[in-house]
Amino acid sequence: MKLLLAVILPALATAAAAQSFTxxxxxxxxxxxxxxxxxxxxxxxxxxxxxxxxxxxxxxxxxxxxxxxxxxxxxxxxxxxxxxxxxxxxxxxxxxxxxxxxxxxxxxxxxxxxxxxxxxxxxxxxxxxxxxxxxxxxxxxxxxxxxxxxxxxxxxxxxxxxxxxxxxxxxxxxxxxxxxxxxxxxxxxxxxxxxxxxxxxxxxxxxxxxxxxxxxxxxxxxxxxxxxxxxxxxxxxxxxxxxxxxxxxxxxLGMLAGPVEMVRNPVWIDRVLTVTSEEGGIFYPLVKRGADVTEGMTLGYVTDFFGRKVFEARSPAAGVVLYVCSVPSMTKGGTIANVGVVRTGS
Ligand SMILES: [Zn+2]
Incomplete structure (x- = not known):
């Protein structure tokens, strides 16, 4: 009996260890x-x-x-x-x-x-x-x-x-x-x-x-x-x-009970275009997040610290504004917006 326990106990310990996750x-x-x-x-x-x-x-x-x-x-x-x-x-x-x-x-x-x-x-x-x-x-x-x-x-x-x-x-x-x-x-x-x-x-x-x-x-x-x-x-x-x-x-994944709902007809975005500023200064957005934009549309502009416009940011393509800079701080080369180009067709 003692011998049997000695054999079984390590096996049980191994099984218990396999149940834990660290x-x-x-x-x-x-x-x-x-x-x-x-x-x-x-x-x-x-x-x-x-x-x-x-x-x-x-x-x-x-x-x-x-x-x-x-x-x-x-x-x-x-x-x-x-x-x-x-x-x-x-x-x-x-x-x-x-x-x-x-x-x-x-x-x-x-x-x-x-x-x-x-x-x-x-x-x-x-x-x-x-x-x-x-x-x-x-x-x-x-x-x-x-x-x-x-x-x-x-x-x-x-x-x-x-x-x-x-x-x-x-x-x-x-x-x-x-x-x-x-x-x-x-x-x-x-x-x-x-x-x-x-x-x-x-x-x-x-x-x-x-x-x-x-x-x-x-x-x-x-x-x-x-x-x-x-x-x-x-x-x-x-x-x-x-x-x-x-x-x-x-x-x-079957980890929780309940019905699986898949989003229908999502907007697929094949390319993300990053629009950067060619000048540092104060940024003024002209679009909001999620906005649909056309090619060439003005996304916002940058002024110097005397209110003179020094850069105008235009969308390089038609798409959706995934995000736009939310603060006035703008550096040369800083991101003004990310525009997503939406897939057309299937
Ligand atoms: Zn992040």
């Missing part, structure tokens, strides 16, 4: 949720601590990672993940959800747009990262190892930054791998935003994936990026669009 310091048993952090050690610059939640569902299923706050002042997307943390009940979930609500702590704390103020790098451009790099690169390396490598699917949430008045949209990244592309396309449709950018120009090399979503995509994991929110605001409709989108993808 990311960073967050370890959740099956049917439970746990909070913790991905600790980024100090290197050539200080370390940081990235909060993480593991919702380990009561039943088996896929692993979905939901990440936001690479840009720490894209607030609506960060608050959306906070809402999801409060809303996901492990008892109702099949599979496991890894939630990372705020990658770029220093940006959030210091209210710095676009980059990590510790090293001046965008936290969505240095994947898959490197452990001997600066803080952004070390964080990217650990997110690749702890989150991307562990998941089957990934959703990266963004939005208009403090200086971007943005209308909601998502990105679909086709790879040429038919089955992966079918699933990722259906994930985007299940997310529910009605404007979808087809990003066909992302790097194909997993060792130089640059973007978080692309790090998952180049590793064969159907994934998507979605953006909602604008100019520092936390509007309920933007937050809800992202929350609703993530829950829709979870239903599509």
């Amino acid at each position: 990311v960073g310091t967050a370890r959740a048993e099956r049917g439970q949720a746990a909070t913790g952090a991905i600790e980024v050690p100090a290197g050539t610059d200080p370390g940081t601590s990235i909060p993480v939640v593991v919702v380990n569902g009561a039943r088996r299923g896929p692993v979905l990672a939901i990440v936001s706050g690479a840009h720490g002042t894209e607030y609506a997307s960060i608050i959306a993940v906070e809402r999801l943390i409060g809303r996901l009940d492990p008892a109702q979930v099949s599979g496991t959800v890894i939630l990372v609500p705020l990658v770029n702590r220093a940006s959030f704390d210091q209210k710095v747009v676009h980059v990590n103020p510790v090293d001046g790098k965008s936290m969505n451009r240095f994947y898959p990262g490197r452990i001997d790099g600066t803080q952004t690169e070390r964080a990217s390396y650990l997110i690749t190892r702890e989150v991307v490598a562990r998941c089957d699917h990934l959703i990266d949430l963004h939005g208009g930054d403090l200086d971007e008045s943005l209308r909601p949209y998502s990105y679909w990244t086709p790879t040429g791998r038919a089955e992966q592309d079918r699933v990722s396309r259906e994930m985007v449709l299940a997310f529910g935003l009605d404007h979808i950018i087809v990003s066909a120009d992302r790097p194909q090399d997993p060792a130089a994936s640059r973007y978080l979503e692309n790090t998952a995509t180049t590793r064969g994991k159907p994934s998507l990026t979605a953006e909602a929110g604008h100019a520092g605001t936390v509007e309920p409709e933007d937050v809800e669009a992202l929350v609703h989108g993530c829950l829709g993808v979870m239903r599509y």
Whole structure:
């Protein structure tokens, strides 16, 4: 009997361990949720601590990672993940959800747009990262190892930054791998935003994936990026669009019960044209986010500090204003607007 127990107990322990799921310091048993952090050690610059939640569902299923706050002042997307943390009940979930609500702590704390103020790098451009790099690169390396490598699917949430008045949209990244592309396309449709950018120009090399979503995509994991929110605001409709989108993808993946609703007749955008300013000064927009524009239409203008017009920005093509600069600060070469060229026909 003793001998038998000695044989059985390690086997039971192994089975129990297989039921738990650990990311960073967050370890959740099956049917439970746990909070913790991905600790980024100090290197050539200080370390940081990235909060993480593991919702380990009561039943088996896929692993979905939901990440936001690479840009720490894209607030609506960060608050959306906070809402999801409060809303996901492990008892109702099949599979496991890894939630990372705020990658770029220093940006959030210091209210710095676009980059990590510790090293001046965008936290969505240095994947898959490197452990001997600066803080952004070390964080990217650990997110690749702890989150991307562990998941089957990934959703990266963004939005208009403090200086971007943005209308909601998502990105679909086709790879040429038919089955992966079918699933990722259906994930985007299940997310529910009605404007979808087809990003066909992302790097194909997993060792130089640059973007978080692309790090998952180049590793064969159907994934998507979605953006909602604008100019520092936390509007309920933007937050809800992202929350609703993530829950829709979870239903599509069989992780939550309920009907799957795919967006019908979305606007597909094949090209995004960035309009930049040829002069620095004060920017005055003449269009709003989401506006339909024609080729040559004036999007806004820039004056010097004496009120004299020094630059007029015109749309290079007909399309939709995905976002337009939301503040008067304008530098030479700064972005005035992104215009999406809408696909016509099928
Ligand atoms: Zn962003």
